[in-house]
Amino acid sequence: MTRRLRWSAACAAAMAGLGWYLLGGSAVTHGGKGWDMEVTGDALKGRKGETLTASLSMDFHGAPVQAQLDAENSVPFARVEVQFPEGVTVLSVPELCELGNSRTRKPFYLCEYGLLTTGFDVPMLRDGFHVDFPFEVRIDDTSELDGGRLRVDAPAERLKGDTDPGNSTAPITVEAIGVTGGSGPAGGSGPTAWAVAAVGGGALALAGLTAFVLVRRRASSPAEARD
Structure with missing residues (x-):
């Protein structure tokens, strides 16, 4: 009897997963609530x-949705796509993220949320679920620090139930300090050190040349020679 019940539960879970897959992973809604x-x-x-x-x-936020659409965990409901500005080098990638496979666009990363299924359970994204994706990066080219973002990545049909699509994309901005146009002494708003040195050296050379000319004129003056 126990074995029969387990088999029935496994069949029910498999049928539920198949139904989700055929429906494209539509959200489970309760009482008319949406999700975000x-x-x-x-x-x-x-x-x-x-x-x-x-x-x-x-x-x-909101009504739960099935986190994975198949027992092999190969069809997540959605991923998070991360793309950094070109002037930034990624040094460390979070455990839940990996480099995306593309030769036709800028490098990007795909991150999952760590809720997996074994075929006997149905892991759900539920209200209040939170996951962090900490990336370690280095600023290498201060002239290309724009265009970074992260976004929810899934087929448009699957995301129709999102009640607030506006927060499905967010910017990643990088501001370099200590470069021309910045603020404060390190911002480069004043002359650079080599420019100051060049100006100072030129002034010193000009002062020396002026003193040399004055000495020559004084030594060659007839009136002063007679005195």
């Missing part, structure tokens, strides 16, 4: 060559 996947970016600031931590995250 929200991503949060980061605003980084540092000097060229400095290592920073980009604290990115995803939050889930």
Whole structure:
């Protein structure tokens, strides 16, 4: 009897998973409630060559949805796609993330949320779920620090139930300090050290030349020679 019940439960879970797959992973809704996947970016600031931590995250709100659409965990309901500005080098990737496979676009990363199925259970994204994606990055080229973002990545049909699509994308900004146009003494708003040295050296050379000419004129003056 116990074996029969386990087999029945396994068949029910498999049928539920198959139904979700055929329906494209539509959200489970309860009492007419919707759901929302929200991503949060980061605003980084540092000097060229400095290592920073980009604290990115995803939050889930509202009615639950099935986290994985198959027992092999190969069809997640959605992923989070992360793309950094070109001037940034990624040094460390979170455990739940991996480099995306593409030769036709800028490098990007795909992150999952760690809720997996064994075929006997149905892991759900539930209200209040939160996951962090900390990336370690380094500022290498301060002239290309724009265009970073993260977003919820899934087929449009699957995301129709998202009640707030506006928070499904968030920027990743990187501001370099200590470069031309920055603020403060390190911002480069005044003359650089080599420019100051060049100006100072030129002034010193000009002063020496002036003194040399005055001495020559004084030594060659007839009136002063007679005195």
